[in-house]
Each structure stands twice: as structure tokens, then as C-alpha cells.
Amino acid sequence: MEEKTVKLYTRQNDKTLLALERDGRIINNRRYVEMHFGDIAPLFLESYDWFTKEAARRVPKPEDVEASIWCSIDKANCLRPIEGTVVYVLEVPQSQVVYFDEYKWDFVLNRIYIPKDEEDGAAYGEHIKALGASSRFDFLVGKLKGKYPEEEQRIKESWERVFEIDKWTIFNVCGNIWEIKAEWVKEIVRPGELIEGTTPGKM
Template identity: 35%
Template sequence: MLTNYSSSNNKVKLWTRQHKQVLKELEENGIYHAKKEYITEKMDDISEYYLKLYDWYVKEAEKIVPRPDEIIKYPIWLSTSSETMLQPTEDTIVLELEVPREYVVITDFERWGYVVNYWYVPLDKEDEKKHNEELKRYGIRDESALYMSHKGNFYPLLRNKIIKSWNRIFDSNLPTSGITQATLWEIKKEWIVNIL
């Protein structure tokens, strides 16, 4: 697991920007789970794009931290430092949490960006160079087309190589971008230490 985060007493300090409605739900139920309707409202026109990515992420992240309940379909995204946290905007709040480490999945922020763009996640700069040379040999200018279009049907091995590389977002043995992020399956009211 990646370790670029603040922790003490086996707890991790995290921040998440959420709609004010989430705080109300936490006060009423003591727990919050991400809902599809919240994602589609937040992501608007690109929600289907993200939901597809989240389906992949859930399948892989639950191998690290099992979902506590099958009804939980989506992760909750959090910042691992106050410097990189999303700032509050209209109708939102930021929850500062202290969460037991065993509930937290930590990933590299930059490598997640590669996954979001349907790109190959390289082992290092040399591996990235070799991959880009391979794309050039095949005449592929838009790497994401291998996943998002029929082009992947013509290059199934290359497409599978890209998809398999995505698990590297969880690998702490690879060089990091210096910025990490976290996900949880749920937020419990007792984890809240501050509301911004």
C-alpha cells in the first residue's frame, strides 16, 4: 500500500468534500454511503464515463479492503493531506476524518489520472518510453481509443496490457507522484473530527 499520508495510532487523517446533505444523512443515520444519484448529479454529462471507471475500481479495491455490504456500489473519494483537499464550495462542506487504517484504500493520484484517461500505467519512465514506442509502431495516436472504441478489437493484447497496468495505482513499490488519495466504502459519524 502507498504510505504518503498522515497517520497516528493506526488511524489515517483524511478530508472529503461532500454536499451538505451528506452531513444531514450522517447525523440521522450515523453512516453515509455514496449513491449513484449523487455521482450522476455531480458529474452531470460525464457521469457514465466515471461510473464505468468506478465499476472497475470497486472490483479491484474490494480485494484490498472488502466492501462491508454488497449494497455499497461506489467508493467515497478523499484527500490524504489538507494541502490537496478540495475546498468547500456553495452547498458543500469538507469533513475532516480520522479513520482506522484497515478501512482505507490509498492510491497514487497521478497513476489514477492515467486510468481516468484509459492510458497505460507505466512501471517507470523507461517502461513508459517503451510503451509509447510500441504505440507509435502500431500507428496509434490516441491510446484511449484502444479501450473506448472498436480499435481495441484490432489490438486485443495491447488493450489488455493497458487494463492490466491499472492495478499499479495500488502498488506502493512503484515510484510515486508524491500525491496520494484515498477511498472508503462508508463514512461513520464517529470518524468526523472537524467540519469545514
């Protein structure tokens, strides 16, 4: 039986067109991520490396792939192609996609605890006050870093909730893939062009 596919949308540097033509696939490189984020790269890469490791537990990563490719799940929430970029419209086998909550990703990026729900969030606030913390940021990047290893572990374990989607919307859910295969590419949208089915100002 033919595997179900899902549509994804991703904006990438237009140099990837050469790789697609030459290799029949596009993969991401950790160095590209570092270049893209500049001065904040060290902090971001620490979180990004964690994400790569955890996503690879859910969908195995090809050996030559160093970093993820993140995609929008709907054309309405896809970044527009600007100069030096293109948007790939993809049809990807569902088994190759790791979905995650982009809102929760902000917690990982900021090195803080992801609560299960509002009640857990309130309880956690009281918990860290009892430990003498003035902020959720104190444990991994602040004044209490290294002083509460068990708390640091608790925070890191909570990050797995980034893969738990409590509410599915086109704005918070993203799809992670490890590569873009030529056969998955259904449309390439260049600057000044629109994804089929969109209107100006809505892509």
C-alpha cells in the same frame, strides 16, 4: 491493541449531514456520481466501476455501498467548503483505507496504459507504433478499439498500478474509504470556516 488511525479530509454535499445524524454513517451512491459528472458520466462510471471493484479486493466493501468516498490525506490539499458542501475531518482506522495515486488515476480515466517507469513508457510508445497506433488512446476509445483484444487487456492490467505509490506526496496520494462513520468525524467545517491549523488561502 488499539488500531492505528489516520487523518483524512473530504468535501461532501451538505445533505450528507442528515444521513450522518439519521444513520450514524454516510455512504456514497452510484447515482450521485452520475449526477455529479453529467454528460461525461458514462465514460467516467466505466472507470469508476473498475476502481470500485479493485479497491474492494483490497478492503472489502459493505454490501450496501455502491461507490467510493475519496479523501485528501492532508488538510493543505483539501478542497475548501463552498456553498452546499461541508468538509469532514476524519480519523479512520488505517485498515479501512485504500491509498491510490491520483496522477495515475488520470490514465485510468483516459483509458490508457500506465507505464511502470519512464523506460517502460518509452518502450510502450515504440510498441504501439509497431501496431499501427498513432496515439495511446487508440485502443480503448479510438480507431483501433476492438481490433487488439490482447492489447486492451494489457492496458487494463496496467491500471492496477494506480494502487502502487512510487512517490508519496500530499498532492498525488488519495485515500479511498467506503463509508464515513459518525465516530470517525472529528470536525465538520462549513463554508467560511477553516480547518483547525490552516490559514486563509491555504485550505
